[in-house]
Amino acid sequence: xxxxxxxxxxxxxxLNEHILKVDSFLNHKVDVNLMNEIGKEFANYFKDKKIDKVxxxxxxxxxxxxxxxxxxxxxxxxxxxxxxxxxxxxxxxxTVHSFTKNADYTxxxxxxxxxxxxxxxxxxxxxxxxxxxxxxxRILAMANCNLVGVGIVIEKAFxxxxxxxxxxxxDVYSLARISKLGENIVEFM
Amino acid sequence: xxxxxxxxxxxxxxLNEHILKVDSFLNHKVDVNLMNEIGKEFANYFKDKKIDKVxxxxxxxxxxxxxxxxxxxxxxxxxxxxxxxxxxxxxxxxTVHSFTKNADYTxxxxxxxxxxxxxxxxxxxxxxxxxxxxxxxRILAMANCNLVGVGIVIEKAFxxxxxxxxxxxxDVYSLARISKLGENIVEFM
Numbered sequence: 001x002x003x004x005x006x007x008x009x010x011x012x013x014x015l016n017e018h019i020l021k022v023d024s025f026l027n028h029k030v031d032v033n034l035m036n037e038i039g040k041e042f043a044n045y046f047k048d049k050k051i052d053k054v055x056x057x058x059x060x061x062x063x064x065x066x067x068x069x070x071x072x073x074x075x076x077x078x079x080x081x082x083x084x085x086x087x088x089x090x091x092x093x094x095t096v097h098s099f100t101k102n103a104d105y106t107x108x109x110x111x112x113x114x115x116x117x118x119x120x121x122x123x124x125x126x127x128x129x130x131x132x133x134x135x136x137x138r139i140l141a142m143a144n145c146n147l148v149g150v151g152i153v154i155e156k157a158f159x160x161x162x163x164x165x166x167x168x169x170x171d172v173y174s175l176a177r178i179s180k181l182g183e184n185i186v187e188f189m
Numbered sequence: 190x191x192x193x194x195x196x197x198x199x200x201x202x203x204l205n206e207h208i209l210k211v212d213s214f215l216n217h218k219v220d221v222n223l224m225n226e227i228g229k230e231f232a233n234y235f236k237d238k239k240i241d242k243v244x245x246x247x248x249x250x251x252x253x254x255x256x257x258x259x260x261x262x263x264x265x266x267x268x269x270x271x272x273x274x275x276x277x278x279x280x281x282x283x284t285v286h287s288f289t290k291n292a293d294y295t296x297x298x299x300x301x302x303x304x305x306x307x308x309x310x311x312x313x314x315x316x317x318x319x320x321x322x323x324x325x326x327r328i329l330a331m332a333n334c335n336l337v338g339v340g341i342v343i344e345k346a347f348x349x350x351x352x353x354x355x356x357x358x359x360d361v362y363s364l365a366r367i368s369k370l371g372e373n374i375v376e377f378m
Contacts, residue, residue: 029242029302030265032258053218059248059267066252069221076219078248113218 001041001175005188007034008154008176014186020178026153027060027125038175039067042123042151045173046072049148052118053077055140057107057132064153065123072121077113079136082106092142096135099128107135114143127152127174130161137168149173156181157189190230190364194377196223197343197365203375209367215342216249216314227364228256231312231340234362235261238337241307242266244329246296246321253342254312261310266302268325271295281331285324288317296324303332316341316363319350326357338362345370346378 013021025031042064054076056065062078069076085106086093093108114120122136133150140147147170155162155174158181162172180187202210214220231253243265245254251267258265274295275282282297303309311325322339329336336359344351344363347370351361369376 023299024302028267028269028299030255030258030267032255032265033262035255036259059251062248062251063255063265066219066221066224066255069219070225073222076221076252078217078219080217110212110217113213 001038003034003037004153004176007031008178008186012186014181014184016183017181020154020156020181020186022154026063030063032063035063035067036070038064038153039069039071041175042068042121042173043071046121046149046151049121050119051121051148053114054121054123055079055109055136056123057081057136060125061123064125064151068121068123068151077109079107079109079139082108092139094135094138094142097131099131107132107139109139109143111143114140114145116144118143118145119148120145121149121151122147123151125153127155127161127165127172128159130159130164133161133165137165137170151175154178190227192223192226193342193365196220197375201375203370203373205372206370209343209345209370209375211343215252219252221252224252224256225259227253227342228258228260230364231257231310231362232260235310235338235340238310239308240310240337242303243310243312244268244298244325245312246270246325249314250312253314253340257310257312257340266298268296268298268328271297281328283324283327283331286320288320296321296328298328298332300332303329303334305333307332307334308337309334310338310340311336312340314342316344316350316354316361317348319348319353322350322354326354326359340364343367 011024054069091108150172152174155177157177177189179189200213243258280297339361341363344366346366366378368378
């Protein structure tokens with residue numbers, strides 16, 4: 001998606017091999033027009049997948065997921081991050097490791113908002129090691145939902161996330177795939 | 190807003206005098222059509238205020254704030270909740286007490302996304318004691334921004350939030366004002 005790549009090159013701040021700050025348009029200050037274009041792009045790409053719900057993880061995934069769900073005219077379900085295990089019978093939960101924060105968190109979702117055989121599209125802002133998406137897909141499997149696609153705004157394509165998700169036969173569509181990151185260096189595939 | 194009130198009466202779960210669960214359409218599973226109507230309503234009400242930015246607090250405020258910012262065609266800025274003080278020179282921060290969780294958190298925002306004299310509209314999902322809105326307004330004051338209005342999806346009108354905000358001369362517009370809450374009881378003003 002050219003509009004997004006231009007924005008990354010213009011406003012993104014590449015600090016090192018791991019960190020690209022995009023807080024001026026994606027996850028702190030949010031460019032609503034860009035986000036609505038992102039939603040259109042995902043909705044168009046996944047339009048034949050008969051999506052029943054868009055699922056995302058709080059909180060940076062919410063804006064692109066909301067824009068996508070609006071275009072697809074389906075509900076969005078926001079999975080929650082907790083600091084510790086909840087052990088609530090009404091919730092699904094799984095432990096996810098965040099490499100960014102070097103810590104585990106518990107990802108949860110209410111059982112009542114995931115129905116058997118629903119077609120689910122996951123939308124998230126970043127894909128790196130894929131732990132968040134894989135945790136989300138574990139919960140979808142508990143609910144016997146069908147994960148029919150993953151839409152990512154910015155993929156760090158030099159990390160293992162895509163490979164791990166595709167190994168499960170899932171289609172991953174990223175709007176910007178970064179092949180190389182370094183201090184003031186951003187290269188796309 | 191009748192559509193919202195009907196939804197609250199149909200799907201909201203009033204547990205006691207303090208807790209109204211609206212996780213089937215507002216803050217876990219999100220009804221995107223309702224949320225876009227909410228955005229239109231806020232945008233229409235505040236249309237003459239020359240809004241420069243919509244500000245909200247992660248994470249349940251993001252969807253209604255995004256819908257509102259989209260209608261107003263202005264950026265959204267998401268204030269972040271941290272578990273402890275950050276003491277980062279690039280951030281504004283203030284301590285906010287959450288009565289819901291009976292704990293304090295640190296609310297932060299990047300200095301670079303708030304400019305002097307900008308007209309700011311705060312959007313949030315709930316108003317009860319007003320602590321989150323007042324914390325947000327303290328940060329806006331540090332940045333010398335003009336807080337020109339507060340839009341709330343659901344107000345617990347029997348709590349002190351509105352009074353505390355209005356004392357500062359701020360216009361508070363709530364789409365559903367609940368006068369009484371109890372086990373299976375929801376009454377609007």
